[in-house]
Amino acid sequence: MSEAFVPLEWRGLPVLPERDPLAHKGDFGHAFVIGGGPGMGGALALACAAAYRVGAGLVTAMGHPSALPYLAAHLPEATWRDWPGSLEELPAAAVLAVGPGLGQGLAAHDLVREIGTRSGPQVWDADALNILARFGPDLLRGDAVRLFTPHPGEAARLLRTSTAAVQSDRATAIGRLRARYGGHWVLKGHHSLLLGSGGRWFCPQGNPGMATGGSGDVLTGLLTGLLAIGLEADAALSLGVCLHAHAGDLAAAQIGEASLLAGDILAAVPAALQELRKNHAGY
Numbered sequence: 001m002s003e004a005f006v007p008l009e010w011r012g013l014p015v016l017p018e019r020d021p022l023a024h025k026g027d028f029g030h031a032f033v034i035g036g037g038p039g040m041g042g043a044l045a046l047a048c049a050a051a052y053r054v055g056a057g058l059v060t061a062m063g064h065p066s067a068l069p070y071l072a073a074h075l076p077e078a079t080w081r082d083w084p085g086s087l088e089e090l091p092a093a094a095v096l097a098v099g100p101g102l103g104q105g106l107a108a109h110d111l112v113r114e115i116g117t118r119s120g121p122q123v124w125d126a127d128a129l130n131i132l133a134r135f136g137p138d139l140l141r142g143d144a145v146r147l148f149t150p151h152p153g154e155a156a157r158l159l160r161t162s163t164a165a166v167q168s169d170r171a172t173a174i175g176r177l178r179a180r181y182g183g184h185w186v187l188k189g190h191h192s193l194l195l196g197s198g199g200r201w202f203c204p205q206g207n208p209g210m211a212t213g214g215s216g217d218v219l220t221g222l223l224t225g226l227l228a229i230g231l232e233a234d235a236a237l238s239l240g241v242c243l244h245a246h247a248g249d250l251a252a253a254q255i256g257e258a259s260l261l262a263g264d265i266l267a268a269v270p271a272a273l274q275e276l277r278k279n280h281a282g283y
């Protein structure tokens with residue numbers, strides 16, 4: 001089954017590039033995270049914060065107006081835009097994430113369909129995947145770099161099968177997802193599977209404490225930030241998934257699996273990044 005998937009080695013992961021002393025925020029990309037439907041502003045705030053934590057230069061949250069208080073309270077560093085009628089005014093190369101707390105209303109459908117026609121790098125999660133499942137692969141046009149992050153329930157909708165069927169053969173499921181929709185995939189859960197253009201991996205880190213609301217939103221933000229700073233798709237996928245899982249392990253070691261919140265994973269990301277850097281430097 002998953003024999004062809006090799007474990008991601010912590011030591012083999014890419015590290016974040018050193019920052020030029022003359023750097024300015026424009027050197028580190030502009031991420032736009034689109035989500036935050038009514039009642040789900042927290043998902044948007046978590047994803048935006050995670051994008052900043054891996055070094056994105058500027059992060060803009062785009063959500064329903066009811067999501068704004070979450071951003072204002074938790075992330076004054078993010079800029080804000082109400083869901084627009086169209087994304088035409090965004091720079092073509094903007095890195096987009098779509099899905100965290102998006103909901104599946106009419107405005108969400110319109111935004112997702114428009115994103116499917118854009119050419120800049122994209123991360124697809126949560127309700128964006130549910131909407132994609134409804135329309136099928138024809139919704140995706142052009143040759144944009146796309147990272148898809150389904151949990152088993154979302155994967156089942158995308159494949160028009162059951163969650164149990166996905167879980168019974170995760171390797172086959174992720175292969176079918178890539179064959180049907182193209183792009184780069186992580187099938188989340190215990191030992192998340194990754195399928196990119198350059199390999200098939202699984203992440204041996206992570207713990208069941210991470211089965212808690214919002215932890216997938218943190219992953220989406222990490223991947224978005226890593227694309228924004230310029231990592232290639234496979235590098236962003238492998239580093240993002242491992243960083244997320246390792247941060248979850250650090251947080252669980254401190255406070256226990258039962259008490260773990262998605263915000264604790266986010267808070268542990270800087271320590272996980274520091275460990276990775278020291279590992280590479282050999283001390």
Ligand SMILES: NC(=O)C1=CN([C@@H]2O[C@H](COP(=O)(O)OP(=O)(O)OC[C@H]3O[C@@H](n4cnc5c(N)ncnc54)[C@H](O)[C@@H]3O)[C@@H](O)[C@H]2O)[C@@H](O)CC1
Pocket residue numbers: 039040041042043044099100101102103126127151152153154163167188189190213214215216217
């Ligand atoms: N604070 C917030 O605003 C939050 C908002 N969220 C948003 O809530 C919306 C709904 O997402 P949900 O994921 O809760 O709902 P879904 O209905 O998509 O997924 C939940 C179901 O998927 C299946 N599933 C998921 N992971 C599984 C696994 N590892 N093994 C087996 N089955 C699995 C289970 O049947 C589970 O009940 C999304 O827009 C999401 O972004 C959530 O991310 C939670 C936090």
Ligand SMILES: Nc1ncnc2c1ncn2[C@@H]1O[C@H](COP(=O)(O)OP(=O)(O)O)[C@@H](O)[C@H]1O
Pocket residue numbers: 126151188189190191192205206207208209210211212213214215216217218219244
């Ligand atoms: N048992 C587990 N072991 C390891 N990682 C897990 C486990 N359960 C969940 N996770 C991780 O936590 C995250 C949950 O994402 P998701 O289901 O999208 O949550 P949410 O929708 O609440 O944000 C994924 O990255 C997943 O791999």
